Amino acid sequence: MTRKTQDEFEQDKDLDILHEKYQAIATELPPESLDADILQAAHQAVDSQSHISRLKSSRRAWYVPAAYAAVLVLSLSVVLKLAFEPEYKSPEIPETDAMFPHEEALMQAEKSRLKQKLHILSEQKNIDQNRMLKQQSLKQQVVKPASQPKKSQQKIKKTRSHSKRARPDMAAPATIQSVGEMDEKAIASAGIKPETTQVTDKDQQARIKYLIKLYDLQQFEKLKLAMQDYRKDYPIGGDELGDEIESVMGKSESNKLPQVLRDWEQHNQ
């Protein structure tokens, strides 16, 4: 607690004196006419307020129910309309290929080409494996003439005659020098191309398979396109080589276009 100074005591005392003296002299009041004016204004304000509220309530007496009724009628009409209106059918939108037939055909062709390539790649792997197995089996047949002398000799002779028939300009070897040399000759005479050309053969086989598949699925439009594409790389007349391979390695490894497809191609050219 801080103690009050002498000055503060005196000030408090002066305040008390002032209060007492001032209250004694403060007797002025507003004139009665002014009082009356102010009170009248206050009463009028209240009256007008109540009058406005009465007006509001009297207005509310008819327009509020009317508004409710209008809202009810409108909402009912909307509900009924929704309930009895026939189901809306959106106009049929023409499909994309119908709208843009040319673009769609191009896209389909591109798709089929891509699919074809993918298919070729997957088939290539299997064909490689089969070919390797075949080569190995062929080598074994050449290396072991003693066990099956007649069959192998006949096969080699047959191969040679085939090679002569296919390529008359090539001179046939007079004698087989070694197993390795004989091996190479046998492979060459069997129509197996070197490593670089093997890819083309595999590709051709895969494409033939694809053509067969299209034929089986009766997708003739695609077949036509694929056939044209095929003929760009393998023109007509190359099927003789396929015949030779078929005779040596079996039907599955043949590069020959099946007769059915050839007929179809001829028919559809």
Added chain:
Amino acid sequence: MVLTISTSNNLADLSDEALMLSYQTGTAAAFDELYARHKGGLYRYVLRQLNNHDALAQEIFQDVWMKLINARLSYQVSAKFSTWLYRIAHNRLVDHWRSDKKIKQQVDYDEINSMDEDVLDSQRESEPQNQFQQTQTRQKILQAIDELPEEQRSAILLKEEGALSLAQIAEVTGVNRETVKSRLRYGIKRLQGILQPLRSVL
């Protein structure tokens, strides 16, 4: 009649804030009661602030009450009613001073004094000695209050007429409590010249 009396008794028991809320809801009698309670203090506050200029004081006093009547619907009990009332009055006075670019009238007190002396001489003859002294004291106090700077006078009048606390005066005048305190202190100090001789009387 009985009902009316009991109603008026009830109103007299109500606080200012309750009366104002009652008036807000449409009870005109509540305003009568409020007006009766505050008309004197407010009128004198305005009158003193305007250097006892009667006509101007009445005009502004009426304006203050009209403002209160018009603002009744927005009234909320966030402060004491008297604080609200005196804030309206204070703002109205400030507006008046600003709009009129009020140059405080330099009252020629010598003239008033000489005039007062004449009046006093005439009164001295008619009034008894005690009554004459009272009149003289009143004149001196009012004169001293008039001489105070506006802020100090306002603080003293709000305390005396509105019976407001320091915090309420601070709220009305828009300053902090300490400022109000110092204004009161300086105001009293200025009045000491007049109050000093009165001490002996007390």
